[in-house]
Each structure stands twice: as structure tokens, then as C-alpha cells.
Amino acid sequence: MPPSRDPAVSIARGLGIILVALGHCHDPFTWYPIYSYHMALFFLLAGYVFDPRHRDAPKAYVLAQARRLLAPYFGYNLLFAGLTALAGATLGLWTDLAPFSLRALVYEPLTTGHQFPLFNGGWFLVTLFFVQLAYLPLPRLLRGDGPARELAEALGFAV
Numbered sequence: 001m002p003p004s005r006d007p008a009v010s011i012a013r014g015l016g017i018i019l020v021a022l023g024h025c026h027d028p029f030t031w032y033p034i035y036s037y038h039m040a041l042f043f044l045l046a047g048y049v050f051d052p053r054h055r056d057a058p059k060a061y062v063l064a065q066a067r068r069l070l071a072p073y074f075g076y077n078l079l080f081a082g083l084t085a086l087a088g089a090t091l092g093l094w095t096d097l098a099p100f101s102l103r104a105l106v107y108e109p110l111t112t113g114h115q116f117p118l119f120n121g122g123w124f125l126v127t128l129f130f131v132q133l134a135y136l137p138l139p140r141l142l143r144g145d146g147p148a149r150e151l152a153e154a155l156g157f158a159v
Contacts, residue, residue, distance in 0.1 A: 065133070066129070
């Protein structure tokens with residue numbers, strides 16, 4: 001039997017989605033209060049619902065998250081690379097991009113956050129993947145008073 005859902009988390013997710021939509025409907029400087037926390041809310045919720053049992057089989061968890069988040073991301077990235085190339089060839093848009101380079105399809109999304117036009121919101125999937133992976137070693141890093149704990153705390157404040 002699957003675990004029951006916490007209605008408060010579901011409500012928070014729903015409010016987060018509404019805030020993202022509102023933030024994208026208006027000038028970001030006008031809606032700065034929303035932009036200051038709405039994505040952090042999703043990352044916080046991802047940590048809140050993280051199941052510690054995933055630490056028992058980290059390789060399986062990483063592979064499952066890659067299938068759940070990265071595989072669809074790269075599939076859509078390939079689709080939007082094709083649409084970008086089509087728009088470039090037929091409409092003269094985005095002619096300065098190299099849509100089918102391996103660097104633009106795989107390397108840059110993981111390192112620089114590069115997105116093809118029409119898929120600008122896709123960055124969140126890659127970022128969420130890495131945030132969820134960070135939850136695996138976090139308790140071990142936070143034990144004790146050594147440099148590892150200080151580094152983990154500094155990274156936590158930075159996120």
C-alpha cells in the first residue's frame with residue numbers, strides 16, 4: 001500500500017505552481033516577492049518528501065531519478081532542438097544556435113543551464129535531479145563538527 005499523502009504538502013505544491021504561473025505572467029521586477037522564494041519552495045518540498053530508505057540503495061535511487069527526470073528532459077530537449085532548427089530554417093529565427101551539437105544537447109544543460117528556445121522551463125528538471133541527489137549524503141555530512149559539516153551547512157545556506 002503506498003504511503004498516504006500529506007495534504008499540506010499537496011496544497012503547498014499547488015500554491016507553488018500557481019506562483020510560478022503568476023510570476024511568468026508579469027514583469028519579474030514587479031513580482032520580485034514571488035521570484036524570491038517560489039523555486040526554493042519546490043526544492044524544500046522535494047527534501048521534505050524524500051524517503052530516507054533511498055539511502056539503502058543509492059545506485060538504484062540515482063538510476064530511478066535519472067529515468068524519471070533526465071530521460072524526459074533530454075527527450076524534450078531533442079524535440080525542441082529540432083523545432084529550433086526548423087524555425088531557424090523556415091522563419092529565420094535563432095540562426096545563431098547549433099541545435100544538434102552534442103555539446104548543446106547534453107553537456108551545456110548539465111553545466112551552464114543552456115536551454116533551447118521554447119524549452120526554457122526545462123532547466124528545473126536537471127536542477128531538481130541534482131538537488132535530490134544531494135539529499136543522499138546529507139545526514140552523513142551533517143554529523144560531527146568537521147569540515148564536511150561546515151561545507152554542507154554552507155551549501156545549504158547557499159541553496
